[in-house]
Amino acid sequence: MNVLLIGSGGREHALAWKLAQSPKLGKLFAMPGNPGIAEHAQLVDINAADHRATIDFCLKNSIELIVIGPEAPLVDGLADNLRTMGFCVFGPNKIPAQLEGSKGFTKELCARYGIPTARFSLASDRLAAEAALEDFKLPVVIKADGLAAGKGVVIAETPEDVEAALDAMFGGGFGAAGSSVVIEEFMTGEEASFFALTDGETVVPFGSAQDHKRVGDGDTGPNTGGMGAYSPASVLTPALEQRAMDEIVRPTVKALAERGTPYSGVLYAGLMLTAEGPKLVEYNARFGDPECQVLMMRLKSDLLGLMCAVAKGKLADEEPPEFSSEAALTIVMAANGYPATPEKGGPISGIAAAEADGAKVFQAGTAAAAGKLVASGGRVLNVTATGASVGEARNLAYEAAGRIDFPAGFYRRDIGWRELERGR
Ligand code: AMP
Numbered sequence: 001m002n003v004l005l006i007g008s009g010g011r012e013h014a015l016a017w018k019l020a021q022s023p024k025l026g027k028l029f030a031m032p033g034n035p036g037i038a039e040h041a042q043l044v045d046i047n048a049a050d051h052r053a054t055i056d057f058c059l060k061n062s063i064e065l066i067v068i069g070p071e072a073p074l075v076d077g078l079a080d081n082l083r084t085m086g087f088c089v090f091g092p093n094k095i096p097a098q099l100e101g102s103k104g105f106t107k108e109l110c111a112r113y114g115i116p117t118a119r120f121s122l123a124s125d126r127l128a129a130e131a132a133l134e135d136f137k138l139p140v141v142i143k144a145d146g147l148a149a150g151k152g153v154v155i156a157e158t159p160e161d162v163e164a165a166l167d168a169m170f171g172g173g174f175g176a177a178g179s180s181v182v183i184e185e186f187m188t189g190e191e192a193s194f195f196a197l198t199d200g201e202t203v204v205p206f207g208s209a210q211d212h213k214r215v216g217d218g219d220t221g222p223n224t225g226g227m228g229a230y231s232p233a234s235v236l237t238p239a240l241e242q243r244a245m246d247e248i249v250r251p252t253v254k255a256l257a258e259r260g261t262p263y264s265g266v267l268y269a270g271l272m273l274t275a276e277g278p279k280l281v282e283y284n285a286r287f288g289d290p291e292c293q294v295l296m297m298r299l300k301s302d303l304l305g306l307m308c309a310v311a312k313g314k315l316a317d318e319e320p321p322e323f324s325s326e327a328a329l330t331i332v333m334a335a336n337g338y339p340a341t342p343e344k345g346g347p348i349s350g351i352a353a354a355e356a357d358g359a360k361v362f363q364a365g366t367a368a369a370a371g372k373l374v375a376s377g378g379r380v381l382n383v384t385a386t387g388a389s390v391g392e393a394r395n396l397a398y399e400a401a402g403r404i405d406f407p408a409g410f411y412r413r414d415i416g417w418r419e420l421e422r423g424r
Pocket residue numbers: 118141143150153184185186187188191270281282
């Protein structure tokens with residue numbers, strides 16, 4: 001079967017690597033891909049925002065499955081247009097992708113169906129926001145409604161923080177994403193990411209992970225897309241995972257099906273494990289990056305078989321996904337200056353040496369320049385290893401990272417600290 005994978009990050013490299021192991025795979029294409037993905041796929045230079053060109057490519061190359069990695073094409077309705085043309089697609093249509101595309105959409109769905117989440121209020125102008133804020137204590141969480149690349153969330157501790165957040169959101173600082181805001185009660189607890197595959201009806205758990213959002217050691221500095229991750233997240237015990245399935249994920253999938261806009265693909269639930277149980281922080285309509293990298297290292301089942309079953313609405317006929325009992329951990333190597341102004345063009349070498357003992361280096365923001373590998377984005381490499389425990393996976397991943405020569409880059413030295421502290 002010929003497959004088209006859309007995206008160009010470390011998540012997509014991990015998906016390509018795993019898809020390439022499938023006996024069902026014919027030819028793999030990636031749009032636009034990156035030099036790491038090129039080891040498994042033929043790269044296609046078409047912009048996924050051009051739906052017509054994407055469809056033409058799929059028709060010409062007998063594509064039987066399209067896997068959409070990032071959120072932007074999902075929220076943009078690429079899956080809808082491909083499905084209209086009769087293609088099988090892994091990834092939700094535009095309306096169900098609003099679970100990620102609009103925080104207000106998700107909060108209203110939670111309210112209507114009794115799905116546990118932080119108490120909230122929606123406001124579409126500053127006056128309404130100020131009035132709503134009277135019902136919330138500090139700290140309070142203020143979020144831009146739309147996609148803001150992880151930057152649209154402010155945890156306001158003081159009245160001055162609240163003012164600054166409202167200024168930024170209603171002052172156009174977040175573009176259309178900030179034209180309405182969600183005000184939320186601040187929840188306390190540990191965060192964990194939980195994944196499920198669904199074809200709109202059948203829902204199966206697909207592993208857990210924890211990531212490190214802040215750029216610096218000890219979880220300091222600005223937020224990023226994620227500086228490292230590990231799986232499984234032992235804090236999400238089997239009992240809590242069951243509650244997350246029963247109280248959050250299954251009711252969400254059922255609600256969207258009832259509304260006539262079923263969700264098909266992977267559903268990523270960001271959970272807060274509060275004293276009262278798991279509560280939803282946010283949904284993503286795709287795999288996490290770099291969470292996907294650690295999930296793929298542990299997945300034993302055939303990814304292509306699972307994705308096809310999801311896309312065809314036949315997940316109930318498929319054996320449930322199976323994961324290795326080993327842990328996996330990934331370290332993100334980022335370009336100096338990330339997240340504000342990452343330096344481009346820094347040379348990279350040593351990947352083969354890093355992989356010599358079983359670690360895997362997924363490429364995220366890389367490019368080939370005159371036959372050499374260089375940095376071309378903020379997050380550049382994901383050095384990933386497995387081991388009997390998170391601690392063992394961590395040691396192997398750091399050993400591998402030490403063999404990479406990327407002078408214009410940096411990485412955190414404490415990925416996995418929560419899990420290691422628990423083990424003590
Ligand atoms: P989000 O983009 O909604 O995932 O928010 C980004 C981060 O802000 C989350 O990963 C949490 O660490 C934090 N956060 C968001 N909402 C809340 C909340 N209601 N209470 C506490 N922390 C939150």
